Amino acid sequence: MTDKKVIAKLTDLGENIAALIEKNKVPKIQVPQRGLSNIKFDKKTNLLRMGSKTSTRNFMNVAHSKKFMQTLLIASKCQELVANGKTASIRELYYQLKHTIAGTKENTFDDQSESDPLIVDLETMLSVLREELHLKADDKGKLIGNITIEDTGDVIDCSKLGRSGLAIPSIVEHYKFREVKADYALVIETGAMFDRLVEEKYPQKNNCLMIATSGQAARGIRRLVNRLATEVKMPVIMFTDGDPWGYYIYSVMKAGSMALAHESERLGTPSCKFVGMTMSDVDEYGLEKVTEGLKDVDKKRISELLQYPWFQKKEWRHQLRLMEEKGVRIEQQALASKSLEFVAEEYLPEKISSGNLLP
């Protein structure tokens, strides 16, 4: 979405309220509900989506007045940011808006926990991404491989970044994919596994991009993967630990998250596939000795995943059941028990070339 379009949406919001006031009507706004009851899993697209339920925020209702005022303050500041070509972190936004209201002892905001959810309200009301409002979440992650990206005028050949790689910023809307030679993107849960594969020259030998998420993927990473999959049709393969946490990280990359269901289309990547670690790998590669026992918290998490509609595919139910049965989980790093090179020279090439992937 262009900055111009975002400004138009924000202006519309303000003008509608101004019109109500001029007509002596109660100023109000409709905000989509974000509770679980308004989230649906769309099987056809394999994406979590927000339903159509909304709530009304009414300025003349004392329970709503403060939030109403705060929502408009945020909308107004976002309009200013976009118009000036500036971006702000959500923490900076809070500090920018925090002040004592003239003639009172009342603060506009007392805590960032008041502004953060209203940002999401604004995103859902206007169907714009936080990044399009020029707001930034935290950044995390790095990228290496055969792609050339234009970033703010600089042309960056990501295959020439040594063992370091490009730090992925929280906003990647401005990235232009100039030359994409890699055959696929391998998205990796741990930084240590990313480093291992860099050392083994995996991206060069397999002509792929690699992205490290370092745990749950930040929005910048999810948006980057989405853009690679949709704009340059790059196949995406994910590689996580073999535990319920790793599997959930994969599901967020693929189908989106509950908290950001309204943005699944732009943050999720339904074409994404999963290479490992699976519970079947444990037998297949003789890794029994390097598994770890499940803790209660792991078991609880497995039961939760088994309830989620987006974990109902038979392959995933099978893996989760197998995990329960065996009572173990397995880490990516456990492959080092075979040899340091094993993951790069056998495990990944074998599984990927034979299409031994989970949906």
Add this chain to the structure above:
Amino acid sequence: MTDKKVIAKLTDLGENIAALIEKNKVPKIQVPQRGLSNIKFDKKTNLLRMGSKTSTRNFMNVAHSKKFMQTLLIASKCQELVANGKTASIRELYYQLKHTIAGTKENTFDDQSESDPLIVDLETMLSVLREELHLKADDKGKLIGNITIEDTGDVIDCSKLGRSGLAIPSIVEHYKFREVKADYALVIETGAMFDRLVEEKYPQKNNCLMIATSGQAARGIRRLVNRLATEVKMPVIMFTDGDPWGYYIYSVMKAGSMALAHESERLGTPSCKFVGMTMSDVDEYGLEKVTEGLKDVDKKRISELLQYPWFQKKEWRHQLRLMEEKGVRIEQQALASKSLEFVAEEYLPEKISSGNLLP
């Protein structure tokens, strides 16, 4: 230290033990003590240092035998890594060494918590860095600015990396500084502040390097800063939140940490100075409204810092006392309450050009 020298040290360790065995003497090794009682603050160099107390690890003492065996397994694997030009994460090392001892049901290692401290033992025994043993800690942090780094044959101009920056790996021993045009390095606690300064073109306008630590600095960052300060004599200025946690992050960058006192010389940067946030800034820049109240855990941490020998400089005692008195802390992002540009156009240039820095 060259790989050859590290291998020689590891070989020495093995040969000394072999010699003891051949002479029918008890195999043993001397391990420096790492408790607080063996850590000293060296005022002259402004570095934390390890004292000279050691303990003996004796193979014939049943309380020591397993650790003795484990220490030698690690030493032997490190020798193999260095000889083969490979590096491993400390988690991979654990998995590489974990196996059932032939003819028993005993594992060499049952948990990574057994191998991690022995790696530190080996570092202190041999006076080598973990990185020189080809072992990797976690990575974190990014860099941007006017420096050209050679990394594994690739020549990276870090002033041409858009808004992304270079991801700093856990090992930076192999970096070669090819061209260093920046006048100083600004090391920043939060990724969001780094992003702000990138957006304001601070590195270009002030000809500096910027490094984000994202909280406590990882070893890779600390080693990089140390190398910049010692090898290319780059002045280093640090910018953290105004709270005991930010001040401690600074002190670790400058004087080293208690846990890694044996490596302070290679991880600490005594020439480092501190620009903010200070408690004096709160008055100076009228930031009272955007401070946050101290929690009990903050107050406790302030008392602890006031006890540390390396916080006895009068400037630091003054700031910590002021923090106690005011009962508030202040974040870097609070400067956004003036304007988004304020930090880049007034705060930092004013304080740095007038030398208004803490030691």
